[in-house]
Amino acid sequence: MDHSLLRHAGIKATFPRMKILDIFYQHAGLHMSAADVYRSLISDRSNIGLATVYRVITQLEGIGLLKRTQLDAHTTVYELNDKGHHDHLVCTHCGRILESSDPAMAQLVRKIAKRSGFLLDSYSLVLYGGCGCRQGAPTPSHGEFE
Numbered sequence: 001m002d003h004s005l006l007r008h009a010g011i012k013a014t015f016p017r018m019k020i021l022d023i024f025y026q027h028a029g030l031h032m033s034a035a036d037v038y039r040s041l042i043s044d045r046s047n048i049g050l051a052t053v054y055r056v057i058t059q060l061e062g063i064g065l066l067k068r069t070q071l072d073a074h075t076t077v078y079e080l081n082d083k084g085h086h087d088h089l090v091c092t093h094c095g096r097i098l099e100s101s102d103p104a105m106a107q108l109v110r111k112i113a114k115r116s117g118f119l120l121d122s123y124s125l126v127l128y129g130g131c132g133c134r135q136g137a138p139t140p141s142h143g144e145f146e
């Protein structure tokens with residue numbers, strides 16, 4: 001990857017920053033928690049501690065290279081911030097994360113904010129359900145919101 005991204009953002013290209021950013025480029029398209037990044041560093045034999053991982057990820061998010069999504073009260077995932085806004089669909093059985101980008105949804109959100117006189121900075125939409133991984137399992141055919 002291009003480490004000049006860090007210099008352009010005005011922060012030093014230290015080893016942990018370059019290494020952690022590399023992990024995200026190696027797993028482009030994936031959503032990773034700090035623990036996922038940490039595990040990946042261990043299998044890479046990198047001597048970077050979990051506290052450093054948290055700190056660096058927060059810095060990379062702060063300069064706009066990573067995008068953070070709060071999936072639930074306990075799970076925060078990060079991904080490269082290179083695709084523009086999209087929403088997430090999370091499978092509550094297998095943890096799979098799908099993405100969706102629908103201009104109609106963005107429009108609706110802006111409309112809702114405007115109607116309330118709310119100045120919208122950003123929004124985050126997460127849909128929970130099943131991705132189809134449990135086909136054959138005795139699950140009800142309709143979700144609560146169908």
Ligand SMILES: [Zn+2]
Nearest residue numbers: 091094131133
């Ligand atoms: Zn699934």
Ligand SMILES: [Zn+2]
Nearest residue numbers: 031079086099
């Ligand atoms: Zn995503």
